[in-house]
Amino acid sequence: MASTGNRPARDFGLGLLALAVFGAIAPWIGLYPVFVMKALCFAMFACAFNLLLGFTGLLSFGHAAFFAAAGYAAGYALKVWGWSTLAGLGFAVVCAGMLGLVVGALAIRRQGIYFAMVTLALAQMVFFVFLQSRFTGGEDGLQGIPRGDLLGLIDLSNDLNLYFVILGVFLATLAGCYRIVHSPYGQVLKAIRENEPRALSLGYRVDRYKLLAFVLSATLCGVAGACEAIVFQLASLTNVEFVISGDVLLMTLVGGVGTLLGPVVGSFVLVAMESYLAQFGSWVTIIQGSIFLICVMAFRAGIVGEVIKFLQRRDDRSKARMAEGALPSST
Amino acid sequence: MNTTLCNAVGTALVAIGLAASGAASAQAQSKLSGNAIRIGVLTDLSGLYSDISGQGSVAAAQMAVDDFIAANKPGYKIDVIAADHQNKPDVGSGKAREWYDTQGVDLIVDVVNSGVGLAAAKVAGEKKKLMINTGAGSTRITNEDCNPYSIHWAYDTYALAAVAGRAIVQGGGKSWYFLTADYAFGQSLEQDTTGIIKTNGGTVLGSVRHPLNASDFSSFLLQAQASKAQVIGLANAGGDTINSIKAANEFGLTKSQSLAGLLVFISDVHSLGLNVAQGMQLTDGWYWDLNEDTRKFGRRYFEKMKKMPGMVQAGTYSATLAYLNAVKAAGSDEADAVTAAMRKTRYNDFYLRNGHLRDDNRMVHDMYLMQVKKPAESKYPWDYYHVKATVPGDEAFQPMAASRCPMVKKT
Numbered sequence: 001m002a003s004t005g006n007r008p009a010r011d012f013g014l015g016l017l018a019l020a021v022f023g024a025i026a027p028w029i030g031l032y033p034v035f036v037m038k039a040l041c042f043a044m045f046a047c048a049f050n051l052l053l054g055f056t057g058l059l060s061f062g063h064a065a066f067f068a069a070a071g072y073a074a075g076y077a078l079k080v081w082g083w084s085t086l087a088g089l090g091f092a093v094v095c096a097g098m099l100g101l102v103v104g105a106l107a108i109r110r111q112g113i114y115f116a117m118v119t120l121a122l123a124q125m126v127f128f129v130f131l132q133s134r135f136t137g138g139e140d141g142l143q144g145i146p147r148g149d150l151l152g153l154i155d156l157s158n159d160l161n162l163y164f165v166i167l168g169v170f171l172a173t174l175a176g177c178y179r180i181v182h183s184p185y186g187q188v189l190k191a192i193r194e195n196e197p198r199a200l201s202l203g204y205r206v207d208r209y210k211l212l213a214f215v216l217s218a219t220l221c222g223v224a225g226a227c228e229a230i231v232f233q234l235a236s237l238t239n240v241e242f243v244i245s246g247d248v249l250l251m252t253l254v255g256g257v258g259t260l261l262g263p264v265v266g267s268f269v270l271v272a273m274e275s276y277l278a279q280f281g282s283w284v285t286i287i288q289g290s291i292f293l294i295c296v297m298a299f300r301a302g303i304v305g306e307v308i309k310f311l312q313r314r315d316d317r318s319k320a321r322m323a324e325g326a327l328p329s330s331t
Numbered sequence: 332m333n334t335t336l337c338n339a340v341g342t343a344l345v346a347i348g349l350a351a352s353g354a355a356s357a358q359a360q361s362k363l364s365g366n367a368i369r370i371g372v373l374t375d376l377s378g379l380y381s382d383i384s385g386q387g388s389v390a391a392a393q394m395a396v397d398d399f400i401a402a403n404k405p406g407y408k409i410d411v412i413a414a415d416h417q418n419k420p421d422v423g424s425g426k427a428r429e430w431y432d433t434q435g436v437d438l439i440v441d442v443v444n445s446g447v448g449l450a451a452a453k454v455a456g457e458k459k460k461l462m463i464n465t466g467a468g469s470t471r472i473t474n475e476d477c478n479p480y481s482i483h484w485a486y487d488t489y490a491l492a493a494v495a496g497r498a499i500v501q502g503g504g505k506s507w508y509f510l511t512a513d514y515a516f517g518q519s520l521e522q523d524t525t526g527i528i529k530t531n532g533g534t535v536l537g538s539v540r541h542p543l544n545a546s547d548f549s550s551f552l553l554q555a556q557a558s559k560a561q562v563i564g565l566a567n568a569g570g571d572t573i574n575s576i577k578a579a580n581e582f583g584l585t586k587s588q589s590l591a592g593l594l595v596f597i598s599d600v601h602s603l604g605l606n607v608a609q610g611m612q613l614t615d616g617w618y619w620d621l622n623e624d625t626r627k628f629g630r631r632y633f634e635k636m637k638k639m640p641g642m643v644q645a646g647t648y649s650a651t652l653a654y655l656n657a658v659k660a661a662g663s664d665e666a667d668a669v670t671a672a673m674r675k676t677r678y679n680d681f682y683l684r685n686g687h688l689r690d691d692n693r694m695v696h697d698m699y700l701m702q703v704k705k706p707a708e709s710k711y712p713w714d715y716y717h718v719k720a721t722v723p724g725d726e727a728f729q730p731m732a733a734s735r736c737p738m739v740k741k742t
Contacts, residue, residue: 032433034425131542139514139543140446141420144453144476157457159432232428233457234450236421 012178015261016171023167033163034231039271040170041228046251046263047177048220053249054258055181056213057193061116061245062103062123066218068130068240070096070225075142075235076135085148085156085230092226093219099126100218101211108210111196120242127240141236145229156230166227173223178260180216189213250288254295256302265303363664364435367408370396370651371436373426373451374466375443376415379544379570382598384443384466387644389413390635392440395651403659412436416447418543423447424454431458437664438463438654440647445469445516446543452481461666463654465646468568468594469519470729473693477736480666482673482692485646486616488516489729491593492524494614494700494722499562499591500531502612507591508560509538510551510575512567517543520566520593523729536560545571548578556584568594573602580607596641600715605706608715614727615699616642617682618716624681629713639713649682685724691736695724 023040027033045067052058074092077083083091107118130136137143147156156162180186188209191199200206229235238244247270255266270288277284299306372392374384392411400409412434416423423442430436431454439455442448443466455462456478464472465484468491472483507528511517517540525535539554552575555563563584565572572592579590592599595613619629619639628648632640640648657672658664670688678686678696686696701716709715731739 032429034428034432038425140449143420143424143450232421232425233453234421234424236419236450238419238421 008182012260016174016178019174019261019264020167020171023171024164027160027163033159035271035275037159037163037166037231038228038275039268040166041224041231042248042251042267042271043264044170044173044224044227045221046248046255046267047174047260048217048224049248050252050257050260050263051177051180051220052213052217053252054262055186055193056189056210058108058210058214059116059249060107060119060214060217061242061249062119062121062126063217063221063248064240064242064244065103065123065126066096066100066221067225067228067244067248068235068237069099069126070222071229071235071239072130072136072142073222074226075145075229078148078230079142079145080135084152085150088148089223089226089230092229093222096222096225097215097219100215100221104211104214104218108207108214120245123240123245124242127237127242130240131237136235136237139237141234142229143234145233145235147230147233162231166231169223169227173220174260174264177220181260185209185212250292252302254291254302256305256308259302259304259308262302262304269303363407363658364437366406367410367435368438368655368658368664369434369436370409370411370654371427371430371434371439372411372413372441372647373416373423373430373439373447374413374441375418376413378418380418380443380466380568382602383569383596383641384441384643384647387632387636387638387640388441388443388466388647391632391640391644391648392651394631394635395648395655399652399655403655405659409655416442416444416451418444418447420446420450424450427451427454427462428458431455431460437461437658438651440464440650440654441466441643443467443643444514445471445519446514448472449476449515452476452478455480459666461654461669463650465650466643467516469515470523471515471519473691474729474735477691477738479670479692479738482650482670482688482694484650484694485642486614486698487693487728488520488523488594490616490698490727491520491614492527493727493729494698494720495591495612496524496527496564496593496614497531498612498700498719500528500533504562504589504591505533506560507533507535507562507564508555508558509535509564509566510548510555511538511540512543512545512571513540514543516568517566521564524564524566524593538566541567541571541575543571545574548575549582551575552579552582552584556582556588560588562589562591564591564593566593569596569599573599576603576607596643597639597713597715598641600703601638601713605704605709605715608703609705611703612719613701613703615701615716616696617645618642618699618701618718619645620714620716621699621718628681645682649680653678653683684721687724689731691731691734691739693728695728697724698722698727 026036049063052060070092073095074088077088077091103122107115110118149155154161188204192206251266251270252263254269256262301309370392372389374388375381376385396409396411414426427439439462442451442464445467448464448467452462459480461480463482463484468488470487470489509521511521521538528535536558539551541551565575579585592611592613600608619625629639657669661668661672673688684697686694688694699718700720702719704715
């Protein structure tokens, strides 16, 4: 009986282990490390987004701003100031968190569609700032960002070395998300998602919880964005475009909103589609659109969501059977 | 006994000799990675530069490969692959990285759009694989951002300024106002042209920057009009140039001020029509109707694409063929050896006149000052230009003394 209480923890642990094993062997089964790194960065991004949408019920249309801001911050610190990779990463994450604080403080004053519109508007303002500022390189982007090394020990210009560092960061981020979601704080977030007035009536200072969730989400987006900039040695305007905010929503929905591993699966699906269907040019967006439609119409819980539902149904059935078998003795 | 021993020794020696020669030939072949050459055309297949490079560049690279195979019958495979960089530096550099890492690409050509070109050149430098840029214009490629693996082939913004820019200033266009595409290429072109204007006694009254691939030029053109400059310099290219010239005509700017398209391709003139474009002076690195050789290439290309090639497309052919010949001469596809072979070559073919590859990786060759014909002067399709002057490469391109390339200063 006690095992049912730990069920999510055990499942998540297994999932994390499976991801770690898959990640460790991926470069040797013909997967191109740079491609997997890109997918991992977007997986972190989607997990951060999911923290807000899936667990707090806040739909933001402006997450690209945090992702890109961190990329530029990391790039600038590494390239212009010559900081070490870890310091640059830390700086970028702090920048994204601060931006999240500003955007979040304004946005959480409104709910639903108005919340989404405020985040979108602020993200577009951020886009304009990055387009016009000299330090971002405008249309050319911030090019030639050095990858540096890890504590002077590991040379990150080697793709494989960097790959394992990114994999580590990714697993830590995922574990962090799990920790947040399953903490008492995470329970309050879920309560807010389910019924905000009720959470308020129970004495929770809902706005503070929401703001903290927003800042945490932005901070984790920052980890993703900084890693992406370090992998590609480039921070460009593409990442701050509205399309990216849409993509991350799509990743989360396809994978399974409100599940921890869903965004990971979703981002792999979308990044793979983008890479392998690239030769079809503008058809990619049409294919993406169709997949989105199929997902919303046929399996609304997303890939991982449907798997979880299936497992639960099987679980319930076997429990019911056990209960039936146990019935005569218990009465 | 003796004779059999001698025979045995002789046979053994022959066998060793054969084995050695076999090993030597295997070694010579193994210098080509994968015993194949793969050329990647990284270009704009869908956007505002697809007319000046795009599918035409892909076709031109394929023509060069076909011609090389027909002439040399090499024992290795050569193929061409292409991708659309969507004018995004991240897409372009990502593609270049993937090509060098996983597709066995030995050479990337075209790479139109300076922003993308600069980002992709960094990848080439890091992977120590070759890139010959035939599409982008920024002089940064052979200056601040130069590296041993990125070669600049067809033209650059300095040459554009030094040929047509100088001709316009000397023809009396003394005060200028720039309409500049806000990225690496536009900024380079504005900067280089400003330098030429000032040394020739002209003045620059100001500039307005528009985003790449802008849809509406009206507000920018009104600012340019208000400046009262004699000449409005268009520091943009492709679809942006076409749209700004069209809009300037609609606004009636051309009545009081003159437009100077600093980078106008023959495909742009074709799109605009001679009525709009007539009289304009421009720089070109190549024109299909220069002589019998260029006409021959032009017609062959026309058969395939139903358009005449411009300097980027013909340049892609020229660079691809020069690369393949250099690989043959060097007996290796290792980038340093190929570049060394190219540096030794003096080029005089249908595309390059008095061409040589400088130490800063700038391909220096003769450039042309063109003037667009009046509609009445055009006798046959694609008969668009008068050749006003042939400018020797050393005058058209930035002198080595002014180079800002760290690679050059070291030597």
